[in-house]
Amino acid sequence: MAAKPQPQDPEADKLAALAADNQRLTAYIRAKTNHLLQIMGTSPLQYDELDDQTLIELDPIGIIADSFSQILDFLNQNINELQQAKDELEAIFDTTGVGISIIDRDFNVQRCNEKQRQLLVDPDRPDIIGHSCFEIYCARDSPGMGCPAMETFATGRPALVRDVKKKNKYFNVITTPFAKDADGTVSQVIEVALDITDKKQAELAEQQQRQYYLQEKNKLATVIESLxxxxxxxxxxxxxxxxxxxxxxxxxxxxxxxxxxxxxxxxxxxxxxxxxxxxxxxxxxxxxxxxxxxxxxxxxxxxxPAPPGExxxxxxxxxxITTEKKKAQMLFRAEKLAAIGQLSAGVAHELNTPLASILGYARLLIKDDNLTSAQQERLEIIAEQTRRSSTIIKALLSFAREARQPGRTRQACDLNGIIEKAIPLLTTDLEKRRIELELELQPLPPVIADPGELEQVVINLVLNGMQAIGQEGRIRVSTSTQEQNVLLQVADNGPGITPEHRSRIFDPFYSTKPVGEGTGLGLSICAGIIGDLGGSIEAAAARDGGAALLVSLPGETSSGAPFQGKI
Structure with missing residues (x-):
């Protein structure tokens, strides 16, 4: 027998429907939660780890929503900070004192600040973004050799070009990587142009100043060296x-x-x-x-001038002034000799006649046979002293140039030959005094002079040495050349000449010899003759002691033969 159907309960149906909806919603929440956890890289929730009831009580969607809200707030804060930093960087970019531009790999200008425009961009060109940097900055059709951006793109390293000149200014241009592709290739570079015009002008001014001082230093050195x-x-x-x-x-x-x-x-x-x-x-x-x-x-x-304290x-x-002094002394001596010569000529002329009379009468009286021996002796003394006075007067006349022949002639003379001719005249006196005479004669050019005057000079110089030595000694007569001059030196090993006497020995009547030894005119006559020939004579100390008289005369062409020996 068929079962009898049960009557339906409306409340139970609603509960069943609500349970089914809750189960679907719980599954949806679990699925979406696991999806979010998967997006976040977290393992999904397992049922045995978190059942549906606990999942509903936990409210993961709400938790995630709160988390996203916090993340959003954080992102908004970072965005604001980044925007502020961006604004600050843009302000720095636009207001910095150096020119800055960003260039991409195609050498196009992506960005350029105002300073860069002022330094490198023509004022008539307003648009430069997107145009080639070599066109804008260098007025070229392509990048040139030495382009720093090209080097940075090629090597990935910063590059520097110094002393770039444009618009009457000088720059140092530096490029450095700004952005790279995923493979590390440089995709953008930052180009910085640093204005060094003031520094360069200071360097140029310093260089010009240095060159000026160098020129002045060279001028001063030239002046100093030309003094x-x-x-x-x-x-x-x-x-x-x-x-x-x-x-x-x-x-x-x-x-x-x-x-x-x-x-x-x-x-x-x-x-x-x-x-x-x-x-x-x-x-x-x-x-x-x-x-x-x-x-x-x-x-x-x-x-x-020196700083204080130094x-x-x-x-x-x-x-x-050696030569100048010698010339002044020679001029003074010549003037003095001329004055003394005029005086000597007058004195000699006035004394000659009375002396001749005294000598004549003395000789007549000596012949008188009625004289006693004492009277005859006194007359001999009168005659001898008269002859001595006559000798002095003759020397005065010679010194005054009146005793020499006025018609003397000058010719090319061989000084060595004149010396060899004059020395034999002194041989007897040399032997008597036991004085050795050495000759050291070198080849000489001829001298334009009167041979008799040169012979007188040689004899007077050797006589002066003999009188200085007295007995037993040595005299050296030597000749040589110095440039165009002929040198004659007469040196003795006598007592020498003291410095106080050296400047006066050529003065007339000046003598350091004992009374009766010479008239004091020999060296004065030599000085006069040498001066007339355009030469010089001076006294010095001999190398082996004694005195040396050095005569210098202008010479002509070279000639002569050497002679060495002793007499």
Missing amino acids: SEGLLVVNPEGVITTCNHAAVDISGYPEEALMNQALAGPFPALAELLATGQEPSGTEFTHRTPAGEERLLSADSNRM GVGRVITFRD
């Missing part, structure tokens, strides 16, 4: 820091013996003078060269 006077710069310690060629020539010291050496070494007399605090002004002093030659120098000194350096100039 005929010697110049020394001495520091406060008395050390020579600068010298010119004239200082080397005049002092006789090589440059290395002067530079960085104490002044007292080569110039002791000058250093001693400066040590007293005096400033030389035309001060004369004797300087001895390394070769032993004495030179008379005239020096001037000026203090160099020592005082000096600039010293000096010149060789």
Whole structure:
């Protein structure tokens, strides 16, 4: 028998329907939660880990929504900060003092700040974005050699080009990578143009100033080296820091013996003078060269300005006045000789007649047979002294140029031959005094002179040496050449000539010999003859003691034959 159907319960049906909906919603929530967890990289929820009831109570969708809300707030904050940073960077980009542009791999300008426009872009060109940098900045059709952007794109490293000139300004241009592709290739570079015009102008001004000072220094060096006077710069310690060629020539010291050496070494007399605090002004002093030659120098000194508290350096100039002094002495001597010559001529003329009368009457009286021996002896003394006075008068006449023949002739003379001719005239006197005479005659050019005058010079010089020696000694007569001059030297080993006598021995009637030994006119006559020939004569110390008389005469062409020997 069939079962009887049960009556339906409406409430139960609603509950069943609600349970089914809850199960579908729970499954949907689980599925969506697992989907979100999968997107977030988290493992999906397992039923045994979290049943449906616990899942509903946990509300994962709400949790995730809250999380997304927090993430969104964080992102919005970061976006605001990034926007602020972007604004700041753009402000810096646009207002910085250097030119900046961004260039892509096709060398197109993507972005450029105002400073870059001012430095490198022509003002008539408003549009530059998207155009080639070589066209905009360099006015070229393609990138040129030395382009820094090309180097950075090729190497991936920063590049620098110095001293780029445009629009009358100078720049240093630097490029560095800005963006790269996924494979690391540089896709954009930042180009920075640094204006170095002020620095460059300062460098150019400094270079011009340096060149100016160098030119002035060279001018000063040329002036210093062209001076005929010697110049020394001495520091406060008395050390020579600068010298010119004239200082080397005049002092006789090589440059290395002067530079960085104490002044007292080569110039002791000058250093001693400066040590007293005096400033030389035309001060004369004797300087001895390394070769032993004495030179008379005239020096001037000026203090160099120095900062307070520092020592005082000096600039010293000096010149060789040896020749000048000799010429002045010769001129003075010539004037004195001329005056004394005129006086001597007058005196000789006035004395000749009375002396001749005295000598004549003395000779007549001596012949008288009625004289006693005492009277005859006295008359002999009168005659002898009269003859001696006559000899002095003849010397005066010779000195005054009245005794020599007015018609004397000058010709080319062989000085060596004249010496060989004159020496035999003195042989007897040399042997009597036991004086050895040495000849050292070198080949000589001829001398234009009167042969008789030259012979007189030779005889007077040798006689002067004989009288200086007295008995037993040696006289050396030597000849040589120096440039175009013929030199004659007569040296003896006698007592020599003291410095105070050396400047006066050529004066008339001046003699250091005993009374009765000479008239004091021999060397004066020699000086007059040598001066007339355009030469010079001076006295010096002989190398082996004694005195040396050195005669210098202008010579002609070379000739002559050497002669050496003893008489």
